[in-house]
Amino acid sequence: MKLYSPSEINEIRTIFGFRNSKSLGQNFLTDKNIIDRIIEGSGVGPEDLVIEIGPGIGVITREAAAVAKKVVAVEIDEDLLPVLQYTLGDLNNVEVVNQDILKTDLKALIAAQDFTGKVRVIGNLPYYITTPIIMKLLEEGIDCETITVMMQKEVADRLKAAPGKKECGAISLMVQYFAEVNEIVKVPRTVFIPQPKVDSTVLRLDVLKEKPVAVEDEEYFFKVIKAGFAQRRKTVANSLSVLGDATRAEILEALEKAGIDPVRRGETLTLEEYAKLSEALMHKG
Numbered sequence: 001m002k003l004y005s006p007s008e009i010n011e012i013r014t015i016f017g018f019r020n021s022k023s024l025g026q027n028f029l030t031d032k033n034i035i036d037r038i039i040e041g042s043g044v045g046p047e048d049l050v051i052e053i054g055p056g057i058g059v060i061t062r063e064a065a066a067v068a069k070k071v072v073a074v075e076i077d078e079d080l081l082p083v084l085q086y087t088l089g090d091l092n093n094v095e096v097v098n099q100d101i102l103k104t105d106l107k108a109l110i111a112a113q114d115f116t117g118k119v120r121v122i123g124n125l126p127y128y129i130t131t132p133i134i135m136k137l138l139e140e141g142i143d144c145e146t147i148t149v150m151m152q153k154e155v156a157d158r159l160k161a162a163p164g165k166k167e168c169g170a171i172s173l174m175v176q177y178f179a180e181v182n183e184i185v186k187v188p189r190t191v192f193i194p195q196p197k198v199d200s201t202v203l204r205l206d207v208l209k210e211k212p213v214a215v216e217d218e219e220y221f222f223k224v225i226k227a228g229f230a231q232r233r234k235t236v237a238n239s240l241s242v243l244g245d246a247t248r249a250e251i252l253e254a255l256e257k258a259g260i261d262p263v264r265r266g267e268t269l270t271l272e273e274y275a276k277l278s279e280a281l282m283h284k285g
């Protein structure tokens with residue numbers, strides 16, 4: 001079954017009367033080489049559990065099932081269930097879960113599986129919720145080795161950007177706090193049905209066993225990072241006023257304690273500097 005072939009996709013759509021939903025980001029992949037790069041890039045092995053986000057008609061699922069111990073594919077669209085039964089029904093190591101990935105209890109889902117290897121997340125993500133999905137996977141602290149996912153090129157550029165680069169945003173630092181970001185392959189818009197208006201990139205996030213900086217309160221740390229990026233043309237001393245929990249004098253004192261020049265822009269600070277700054281702000285006064 002060549003699920004990546006446009007004629008096969010069209011045939012399946014005709015058989016099941018299926019129409020791609022724009023609002024669910026249903027752009028189906030038609031390039032076998034890209035599928036192979038996702039699977040190989042993820043590092044999946046024969047004992048591993050793969051969690052796939054948004055299987056669509058099962059094009060990546062089938063290839064992943066050939067190398068993994070088991071694939072659990074989480075798909076929100078009920079209309080795809082009969083299609084997935086048709087395309088994957090002959091495989092005994094695939095389970096389709098009809099849920100919204102953002103509401104899925106991943107810890108429970110993983111605990112219910114029988115495998116001895118690692119957990120690897122893969123997927124061609126629905127573009128409209130790329131960053132919420134990635135932050136959920138990272139923040140929930142599931143025991144996962146790699147997250148290998150396709151996303152809009154501009155989002156990938158942001159996630160891998162170093163501090164000081166114009167693409168770097170609060171989300172870049174938040175993701176880099178949890179994972180090392182590696183680019184696997186760039187993907188042109190021409191290899192999808194229907195064709196989206198943007199190009200894509202596959203990234204692999206290698207989840208860090210140890211965090212790169214020690215932080216007492218992650219929630220507050222992220223709040224400080226977001227405040228630092230909130231007003232790009234302002235100095236970090238001015239940006240931090242949006243926190244609302246520190247006076248100007250306290251902000252200046254915390255910056256001094258963290259060894260940060262108050263006239264710098266928030267987007268030039270490193271993870272380490274944000275860690276020191278949030279500790280200083282937490283223990284102000």
Ligand code: SAM
Nearest residue numbers: 027028029054055056075076077100101124126
């Ligand atoms: N994996 C297929 C491929 O590469 O051809 C489909 C990828 S398509 C870009 C995104 C898939 O995610 C669709 O099947 C869509 O229905 C599904 N999806 C969208 N929102 C979702 C959500 N919140 N939870 C789970 N799946 C979702």
